[in-house]
Amino acid sequence: MAGLFISFEGIDGSGKSTQAKQLARALEQAGHEVVLTREPGGSQGAEEIRSLVLEGDPDRWSAETELLLFTAARRDHLERLIHPALAADKIVICDRFADSTRIYQGTRSGDLRNMVDQLHDLVIGREPDLTFLIDMDPDTGLSRAKGRGGTEERFEDFGADLQHKMRAGFLELAQQFSDRIRVIDGTRDIDTVAADVLRIAREAVGVAKSDA
Structure with a gap:
């Protein structure tokens, strides 16, 4: 499959969403066709599932049920947006992907990591070409995330x-x-982080184009 698939990961409040937007803007300005998307979400069905898993009481779902819901959303997202965009030789930048499920559901309640990986292999079968993990102190990140307000907490x-x-x-x-x-x-300022991300992404884009 053509194109380039980039994901951003990190704890809540790490700044990954901001960096995903920054990278999308920079690559578009450089003349690339970019699709910026998110998980859970990115397609109509996946967005409907998003409200189910991100809103409500913490105990609303078990980790096992969350895993099934996130995987269903991801499959719809792949079919309807990610795969078509990559086939059209576009750069897909996704705010979270399967790594978040490996961590949030795979370790939240006991050890479900094997189940996560098995379900991923059966239903998804795709990894990003490049993943940026935006690392942040958890207490600082949580303070940032709670300060945003909204219902998805x-x-x-x-x-x-x-x-x-x-x-x-x-x-x-x-x-x-x-x-x-x-x-x-x-932990650094937004522009410094964005410069590092863009440098690495440009290298990946160059490799992808040379292999095409």
Whole structure:
């Protein structure tokens, strides 16, 4: 499949959404066709599932039920937006993808990581070409996330302990998938972080074009 698939990951409040938008804008200004999307969401069906999993009480769903809901949303997202965009040789930038499910659902309640990976292999079968992990102190990130307001705070409402656990999980994941996950220090100012992200992304775009 042509195109380039880039994802952004990190704990809540890490600044990954801001950096995804910054990168999309910079690549568009450089003349690339870019599709900026998010998970859960990105397609009509997936957006409907988004409200189910991100709103309401923390105990609304078990981790197992969340896994099924997120996977269903991701499959619809792939079919209706990501795969067609990549086939059209576009750059897809996604705010979260399967790595978030590996961490949030895979470790939140016991050890569901094997189930996450098995379901991913059966139903999704696709990894990003490049992933930026925006690393941030969990307490700072949680304070930022709670300060945004809004209704999508279900995971933030689990508290700081979950955020610390998630950060550790993401950093372990970066070691496991070191060929595609690049850890970026998110504690610096937005423009400095964006410059690092853009430099790495340009290298990936160059490789993708040379392989096409």
